[in-house]
Amino acid sequence: MAGQWQDRQWQDWQWQNWQWQNWQWRRSLLKSFKLIVLTIVAFWVMTLSACALPQIKATDRLFLPLSLDFLGEYDLPQASQFENTPVGGLSGITYDPQRDVFYAISDDRSEKAPARFYTLKIQLDPASQLSKVDVQGVTFLQQADGQPYEQQTIDSEGISLTPQGTVWISSEGVARDDIPPFVNEFDVKTGKLLRKLFFPDYYTPKTIEDPQSKQTTRQGIQDNLGFESLTLSAGAARMGPTEPYRLFTATESALTQDAETPTAETRAKARLLHYYVEAGRIDLIAEYLYELEPAPSITIHHGLCELLSLDPAGRFLSLERSFGLGGFKVKLFQLSFAGAKDTSLLPTVQNLPKVVKPVQKQALLDLSELGIDLDNLEGMTLGPRLPDGSPSLLLVSDNNFSDNQKTQFLLFRVKGLKPQ
Incomplete structure (x- = not known):
């Protein structure tokens, strides 16, 4: 009897074990089936979504959907004077939203008058067109000893307003005389020098002699091709006086x-x-390469004249200007630093490997399409908002104090730029 009872227990255990294994197998099969169904559904959802939605290119994520509406121009009267100084050579401009005025640096090399910048009031008519530009003040720049800059020791080109109400000003230097470029901060009311920006030594123009071969080579900025552009991080002039900001020059x-x-x-x-x-x-954060467009044929001068920060994401406008047989040619580009490689430890960038990427560019506007005679446009800034709420963009030209040129202001409406 005991043996029959044990056999019965063994048979019951085998039956239960078979049921358990069978249930496990069916459960595993059901999970696999569900996974296959979900995978198929997900695939078709992604396929249908890709067909229904517009494809987003990588460049669409890098750049803003910007466009510019040209609103008009205004030419400053020839031979304009203010407090016994000739108003001209305006190569850089910045906007002060607190006072609703502009500051424009004069590229004069302290020849016709001491190095200086002007305070301008720009008036718009009801149609958002330039109606008048008034010169309201002039500020002379002072060196560390309080004296004005001597002739041919400064070539001021760019200007930007800080949250503290001071201005940074860039100078190209004078390479042929081994005078280095600079980017210095000045008091906006008195013109007093406050502090200086440092930069790597390989920017300094000088002759270097090889101790072995005794051969000499030149390094640093080329003559009249130094620090031309200057901009602060977008909205810096509206920040609090203790907030840090970014500065960019090229x-x-x-x-x-x-x-x-x-x-x-x-x-x-x-x-x-x-x-x-x-x-x-x-602190110097990084240095990047900016590749200019190929120069037009028979060109006398071609370069990057201005940068303008647009947003905290590292997007900018750049202004490239050339002069040659065909007159002045000016183009605007949108820039992105995404993917650009730091080159601040490279004394030369000739024969670089392909992995060293420059900043990325996207064409925005060729000003020859405006149908007007262009002058030597070099300065660029965002101005006040227009009546429709759009940001304004203002460009100004350096007339080189020539009777054959003009101080030209161009006004644009910017579309696609969010408020800062």
């Missing part, structure tokens, strides 16, 4: 040691510096 073209033999395809490599600025501290 050479107009390649450094001497970076220059290549010009051809119809040559893209000169300008250098673009990125700084972090706060009270009592300035």
Whole structure:
């Protein structure tokens, strides 16, 4: 009897074990079936979504959907004077939203009057067109000892307003006389020098002798191709007085040691510096390459004249200007730093590997399409908002104090730029 009872227990256990295994197998099969169904559904959802929605290109994520409406121009009267100084050579401009005025730097090299910048009031008519530009003040720049800059020791080109109500001003230097470029901060009311920006030594124009061969080479900025452009992080003038900000400046073209033999395809490599600025501290964050468009044929001068920060995401406008047989040609581009490689440890950027990427560019506007005679446009800034709420963009030309040129202001409406 005991043996029969044990056999019965064994048979019951085997039956239960078979049921358990069978249930496990069916459960596993059901999970696999569900996974297959979900995978098929997900695939068709993704396929249908891809067909129904517009494809987003990588460049669409890098750049803003910007466009510009040209609103008109205004030419400053020839031979304009203010407090016994000739108003001209306006190569850089910045907007003060607190006072609703502009500051424009004069590219004079302290020849016709001491180095200076002007305070301008720009008036618009009801149709948002330029109706008048009034000169309201002039501020003379002072060196560390309180004296004005001597002739041919400064070539001021760019200007930007800080949250503290001061201005940074860039100078190209005078390479042929080994006078280095600078980017210095000045008091906006008195013109007093407050502090200086540092930059790598390979920007300094000088002759270097090889101790072995005794051969000499030149390095640094090329003459009249130094720190032309200058901009602060977007909305800096509206920040609190203690908030840090970013500063960006760039050479107009390649450094001497970076220059290549010009051809119809040559893209000169300008250098673009990125700084972090706060009270009592300035840090160089990075340096990037900016490749200019190939120069038009029979060109006398071609370069990057201005940068303008658009938003905190590292997007900018750039202004490239050339002069040659066909007159002045000016183009605007949108820039993105995404993917650009730091070159701040490279004394020369000739024969770089392909992994060293420059800032990325996208064409925005060729000003020859405006149908007007262009002058030597070099300055660019965002101005006040227009009556419809759109940001305004203002460009100004450097007339080189020539009777054959003019101080030209161009006004645009910017579409696609969010408020800062």
